[in-house]
Amino acid sequence: SQTIHQWPATLVQPVGSPLSLECTVEGTSNPNLYWYRQAAGRGLQLLFYSVGIGQISSEVPQNLSASRPQDRQFILSSKKLLLSDSGFYLCAWSLEAGGPSAKNIQYFGAGTRLSVL
Amino acid sequence: AQKITQTQPGMFVQEKEAVTLDCTYDTSDPSYGLFWYKQPSSGEMIFLIYQGSYDQQNATEGRYSLNFQKARKSANLVISASQLGDSAMYFCAMRANDYKLSFGAGTTVTVRA
Numbered sequence: 001s002q003t004i005h006q007w008p009a010t011l012v013q014p015v016g017s018p019l020s021l022e023c024t025v026e027g028t029s030n031p032n033l034y035w036y037r038q039a040a041g042r043g044l045q046l047l048f049y050s051v052g053i054g055q056i057s058s059e060v061p062q063n064l065s066a067s068r069p070q071d072r073q074f075i076l077s078s079k080k081l082l083l084s085d086s087g088f089y090l091c092a093w094s095l096e097a098g099g100p101s102a103k104n105i106q107y108f109g110a111g112t113r114l115s116v117l
Numbered sequence: 118a119q120k121i122t123q124t125q126p127g128m129f130v131q132e133k134e135a136v137t138l139d140c141t142y143d144t145s146d147p148s149y150g151l152f153w154y155k156q157p158s159s160g161e162m163i164f165l166i167y168q169g170s171y172d173q174q175n176a177t178e179g180r181y182s183l184n185f186q187k188a189r190k191s192a193n194l195v196i197s198a199s200q201l202g203d204s205a206m207y208f209c210a211m212r213a214n215d216y217k218l219s220f221g222a223g224t225t226v227t228v229r230a
Contacts, residue, residue, distance in 0.1 A: 032216055042223070043208060043220040043221055043222045043223055044220045046217055046218070051216070088160060090160075092162070096216060099148050100213050100214050103150065103167050104212070105167065106152075107164065110159070110160065110161045111160040
């Protein structure tokens, strides 16, 4: 069965420090991968998605970046964190087949709560 | 651009009763998928139910059912026989002509004993 791992679960970082969040998927090949951010009590905002190794699409201009060095590894990074980067970060994966109305479910990791102080 | 609207920020329901969570969507694409997710206080997003735009029948998954009214562009989630473990935030999401899910703001459900 497929599983998704995301770490760390909680992170407290000072403003201006770097960031690296990692997400790995097991039990599947060539998944689509996604990074979302969720502000407290709000919906999810898509930050990045990737359809293959080295292929990254950015949805929101910001000081964050993403990389996909391996098929099932997705990394979210920042060189210098801002206070506004605080939030709950979720990684997700899906397998794509069929058109827009196909049942391509996105499965989420447990998330990382990031506090920038 | 796709838009999902959940107008109920919070709801209370008595244990063993049914609750309906509203979701309306806006898209000009004829092909799309609608999803509901549950987010407990621990934070993980749990997939509940899916409805495709071409599906003729409303989707059901155990105690979850989706009241799909295409002409009204609504996809309400019905949870029957509520349990204390159903207390969580619920998100409606839509996927249209790309790989991306657009999420609503969510509805918090609190089940009372």
